Amino acid sequence: MGYRYIGSKSKILDVVLTKISDLCETGDTVVDLMCGTATVSKELRCRGYNVISNDLMTYSYHHAVTNLKFSQEPRFSKASKYINNRLGLSVEKTSYDLMLKAISMAEPVKGYFWTEFSSEGKPKNTDKSRNYYSPENAKKIDGIRRELETLRSEGCLEPYEYSLLNHDLIMCTNDIANIAGTYGHYMAKLSGRAKDELKLYKTDLLLKDDVDKHTVLQGYAEENAKLISADLCYIDPPYMKRQYAANYHILETIARGDEPEAIGVSGLRPWRDQYSNFCTKTKIRDSFRKIFSDMDCSRFLISYSEDGLLSLDDFKELLNPFGDVYIDEFHHKRFKSNNSKLKKDLTEYLILLDKS
Ligand SMILES: C[S@@+](CC[C@H](N)C(=O)[O-])C[C@H]1O[C@@H](n2cnc3c(N)ncnc32)[C@H](O)[C@@H]1O
Structure with missing residues (x-):
């Protein structure tokens, strides 16, 4: 059985990584700022990026270490x-x-x-x-x-x-x-x-002789942003109140x-x-602003969905003062229990903020 984790990107890894490889060269530093299961971090490492992983949760720290920090068993x-x-x-x-x-x-x-x-x-x-x-x-x-x-x-x-x-x-x-x-x-x-x-x-284990190129952090994204310099920051926040x-x-x-x-x-x-402030509509904007202001990084790629607390218009209003905004849309079949009233097809977004 796969990892049962809300918002895991395991099923849409390819879409996310294709977008990241359009934006970054091998050897660039890419942040996985809310890494969850660290599935995206592992794939980034696989494709030759220097990875900085972060999440609030201790289990995510262990997953990220497991995926990034072994060169041999x-x-x-x-x-x-x-x-x-x-x-x-x-x-x-x-x-x-x-x-x-x-x-x-x-x-x-x-x-x-x-x-x-x-x-x-x-x-x-x-x-x-x-x-x-x-x-x-x-x-x-x-x-x-x-x-x-x-x-x-x-x-x-x-x-x-x-x-x-x-x-x-x-x-x-x-x-x-x-x-x-x-x-x-x-x-x-x-x-x-x-x-x-x-x-x-x-x-x-993904065993590669590159472990010194990767960093694993644990803590609030808003707080750790100031410690990070990178070419691209991928942000996959919670979408809902949970x-x-x-x-x-x-x-x-x-x-x-x-x-x-x-x-x-x-x-x-x-x-x-x-x-997490990202689960509260009144706090989420300030938390995003702090990350965009404090991190030494000019491009931010955000995963979000039509189910999220913020609408696309909310995002445009939030991001526009920082730079140019580009939005990719794609459809994704979500897991749905038989009696669930949720729609089967979900529109997902990859929102790029370019501050440069
Ligand atoms: C949608 S999940 C990320 C899923 C991940 N991309 C994956 O594929 O497994 C959102 C993650 O954001 C983390 N999170 C929520 N608020 C945070 C914050 N303020 N700082 C850091 N991480 C946070 C949660 O712990 C959760 O793991």
Whole structure:
């Protein structure tokens, strides 16, 4: 299963990258300012650009590191004792495959995920259990998380190795989560792949000898803009009111390796520290203006859609004072559940602001 993430550009990567290659030469620096799953970042790297990835969310940081920062498979040498003990190897050996095998054998435990996010658990703050994962899978997640955090705190993982394992855990838990689309709600009955057993699988890493050319940042685009110099900045903001921090709270918890208070029916972590202005019509314009003013970059390419909070006219009014504006339009078939009232065909825009 692909990554279930609202606004992921995996299905229209070609359109976005074709536009970027019309505007930039190989070797130029391109920013993926709200990188989400970091799918666009990976393709940019593939095509020979120097990439700066940024997002507000911690899981996006791990995805971007995974896609940009490996020139060879990590060895996990600092975890050799752990790997060898776990697998009972007589000759000391480490590798990415062996590490995944070792950590997959983590003892399942009735921990935070089982308590807060499975039907067998008794959440701290509410009487009703939450059904995000089967109890077996929740225990497995708890076991793997415990080992990961122990390995990290004992200095047995390089930071990028930790990011990769965290990315792997997110990818496999996303496959077996009992959700219709986001983590805003779980489904009443365990259904479909949520009944399958959680399995960690290896990421097909893009291995190139170029890692020093790429930078991964985490934080508000509005704040990090002033730290960035680039030839082109690609911006793929949220289109609607749905806050990513609230809708992907469980992925953020896995990415941070913490155990926050899980609040209400959905078990949300406290998420206001990752509130996005791009989901609020009264704040979105000022945030865009700050990015255009503060970044050392003359061209900005924005993905947006007809569903978005701002209309095309709103965009023209916002961008015109900064430079020339060009708009490409294309149609895209969106994923739609059977009873959804949303239109099947969606008009998407690529809006170019040229300040030069
Ligand atoms: C439409 S998604 C990007 C999808 C991405 N292009 C992909 O293919 O996966 C929007 C992203 O914007 C991020 N975001 C929202 N507000 C932000 C802000 N102020 N600064 C940085 N990132 C932000 C969200 O966390 C989310 O990952």
